[in-house]
Amino acid sequence: MSQQSSPTVFSAGLDIMEMYKPKPDRVKEFWTTLQDVWLALYGSSFPTVAAINGHSPAGGCLLSLCCEYRIMCPNYSIGLNETKLGIVAPKWFMSSMLGAIPYREAELALTSGRMFSTDEALKIGLIDEVASDKADAIAKSEKFLSQFAKIHPIARKLTKLNLRHSALEWMQENKELDLNIFISFVGQPIVQKSLEKYLEGLKAKQAK
Numbered sequence: 073m074s075q076q077s078s079p080t081v082f083s084a085g086l087d088i089m090e091m092y093k094p095k096p097d098r099v100k101e102f103w104t105t106l107q108d109v110w111l112a113l114y115g116s117s118f119p120t121v122a123a124i125n126g127h128s129p130a131g132g133c134l135l136s137l138c139c140e141y142r143i144m145c146p147n148y149s150i151g152l153n154e155t156k157l158g159i160v161a162p163k164w165f166m167s168s169m170l171g172a173i174p175y176r177e178a179e180l181a182l183t184s185g186r187m188f189s190t191d192e193a194l195k196i197g198l199i200d201e202v203a204s205d206k207a208d209a210i211a212k213s214e215k216f217l218s219q220f221a222k223i224h225p226i227a228r229k230l231t232k233l234n235l236r237h238s239a240l241e242w243m244q245e246n247k248e249l250d251l252n253i254f255i256s257f258v259g260q261p262i263v264q265k266s267l268e269k270y271l272e273g274l275k276a277k278q279a280k
């Protein structure tokens with residue numbers, strides 16, 4: 073999986089404008105689409121690799137965490153920075169991160185909303201390899217995937233899906249609950265204020 077929404081951004085995460093003053097007719101589709109993307113990618117029976125060729129905050133980091141292997145180009149940033157926006161990474165964002173890094177690192181990263189440089193991400197295991205550029209990231213992805221030619225496909229698939237079973241099952245059984253929590257959480261005035269402040273910060277940074 074390699075994305076390119078801009079030359080330096082793998083994915084900027086969720087569109088904050090969908091959460092800031094959310095439109096009642098869109099918010100349900102917005103969140104259930106994200107749930108479905110997570111279910112499809114995290115629960116994919118295929119081996120998956122993220123070739124991360126740009127910054128990857130929050131939802132961008134989540135997409136890469138759905139994959140079994142992450143390869144990232146130098147001098148970018150990655151992490152679940154939700155607390156910096158005054159929001160909370162949902163349970164399934166957290167469990168995706170816990171599939172990659174130890175609990176202690178995840179707790180520190182999630183509570184502080186820390187973004188990691190490529191080198192820092194490698195050190196804590198948030199990514200698995202560094203590539204020199206996008207072509208190298210794709211070549212390394214192909215090398216990772218080619219090792220499965222020697223593994224029985226059913227054995228590999230059942231092993232992956234068993235490891236991910238409880239997180240996937242939770243989502244399948246709690247989609248509606250998760251949606252309602254999201255809607256009520258982002259609807260709170262204090263959360264809206266935080267998002268407004270964060271958006272102002274992004275605009276101010278751009279104006280410099």
Ligand SMILES: CCCCC/C=C\C/C=C\CCC/C=C/C(=O)SCCNC(=O)CCNC(=O)[C@H](O)C(C)(C)COP(=O)(O)OP(=O)(O)OC[C@H]1O[C@@H](n2cnc3c(N)ncnc32)[C@H](O)[C@@H]1OP(=O)(O)O
Binds near residue numbers: 088089127130253275
């Ligand atoms: C009580 C229990 C509760 C349990 C939990 C319940 C509910 C949970 C509730 C909510 C969970 C939501 C989970 C959220 C996930 C997310 O993904 S939030 C989004 C996080 N993303 C970011 O923080 C990225 C911010 N952006 C940047 O850092 C940078 O823009 C960049 C991506 C590194 C790119 O930098 P650069 O190339 O320099 O570009 P600019 O900064 O100049 O930006 C260009 C324009 O793009 C706008 N923009 C950037 N990111 C976003 C975004 N994610 N959404 C909307 N818009 C974005 C930026 O404002 C600029 O816009 P203009 O050109 O000025 O219009």
